[in-house]
Amino acid sequence: MTERLTADLASGALAEALADIAEDAARVILPYWRSGVVAEFKADESPVTQADREAEALILARLAELYPDVPAVAEEDHAANGAAEVPGDWFWLIDPLDGTRGFVEGRESFTVNIALIHKGAPVAGVVTAPATQITWRSAAPGAGAFRRRFGEVWQAIRVRNRPASPMALLSHSMTDEEAQRLASRHGCVQWQGTDSSLKFCLIAEGRFDAYPRTGPTSEWDTAAGQAVLEAAGGRVMAEDGSPLRYGKSCYANGGFVALGG
Ligand SMILES: Nc1ncnc2c1ncn2[C@@H]1O[C@H](COP(=O)(O)O)[C@@H](OP(=O)(O)O)[C@H]1O
Numbered sequence: 087m088t089e090r091l092t093a094d095l096a097s098g099a100l101a102e103a104l105a106d107i108a109e110d111a112a113r114v115i116l117p118y119w120r121s122g123v124v125a126e127f128k129a130d131e132s133p134v135t136q137a138d139r140e141a142e143a144l145i146l147a148r149l150a151e152l153y154p155d156v157p158a159v160a161e162e163d164h165a166a167n168g169a170a171e172v173p174g175d176w177f178w179l180i181d182p183l184d185g186t187r188g189f190v191e192g193r194e195s196f197t198v199n200i201a202l203i204h205k206g207a208p209v210a211g212v213v214t215a216p217a218t219q220i221t222w223r224s225a226a227p228g229a230g231a232f233r234r235r236f237g238e239v240w241q242a243i244r245v246r247n248r249p250a251s252p253m254a255l256l257s258h259s260m261t262d263e264e265a266q267r268l269a270s271r272h273g274c275v276q277w278q279g280t281d282s283s284l285k286f287c288l289i290a291e292g293r294f295d296a297y298p299r300t301g302p303t304s305e306w307d308t309a310a311g312q313a314v315l316e317a318a319g320g321r322v323m324a325e326d327g328s329p330l331r332y333g334k335s336c337y338a339n340g341g342f343v344a345l346g347g
Pocket residue numbers: 132133161181183184185186187256257258259280281282283302303304307
């Protein structure tokens with residue numbers, strides 16, 4: 087069933103195909119940005135917009151066309167139809183618009199996220215930032231990570247060695263006091279608040295060093311970012327110090343820390 091999938095994963099063609107799909111989803115999202123888009127609120131009180139739904143529909147249709155046998159777990163489908171059983175060894179994890187709150191408020195830091203999971207590990211992933219038109223992706227296993235501006239050539243990226251004054255990225259969803267405490271717990275004197283999975287990508291390209299998170303996230307919020315960061319030489323650890331894994335109960339993550347070099 088997965089012969090073509092595994093061949094494309096091994097050659098890097100899969101990650102490139104995911105990048106094209108995520109950029110097309112970004113083109114669906116962009117007209118809604120800073121255009122008075124209205125958020126509705128889901129049962130868990132998180133916001134959703136027409137842009138989230140249209141982008142997810144595009145991604146699901148394109149993945150089904152390319153790899154019809156691979157099941158998909160996507161944020162908005164999950165919210166509308168409830169928790170599906172965790173699929174088999176291979177599945178997609180999709181967040182069509184991560185950072186919806188910032189998107190609605192007109193900030194730049196929102197992303198499209200597609201990851202391939204194999205036996206609990208994110209083995210390929212792509213994150214696209216529609217507002218700045220930048221995409222980050224994994225490659226063939228062991229072949230690093232890349233970023234490009236839409237329409238330009240791919241550039242290799244890598245985490246930086248931990249500097250003397252490491253810098254943390256944190257969710258906006260905490261007070262300054264909480265953020266300061268969390269950053270210093272991970273040896274960082276400076277920190278910056280940033281929405282969405284962009285945090286993983288900024289560490290992957292060597293501009294920041296740590297992204298600690300204590301509050302809840304869902305697996306589709308982190309899987310693609312983790313795939314990019316790991317491919318760039320970083321890691322994402324659950325609270326017990328082991329790599330963050332996927333296909334957990336209700337697709338819910340506990341705390342974690344993402345680290346560069
Ligand atoms: N209580 C909660 N449970 C699960 N996920 C939560 C959550 N509060 C926030 N999140 C997730 O955190 C994401 C935002 O992260 P950040 O604060 O780093 O920008 C949201 O993504 P969406 O915007 O896709 O809903 C949402 O999924």
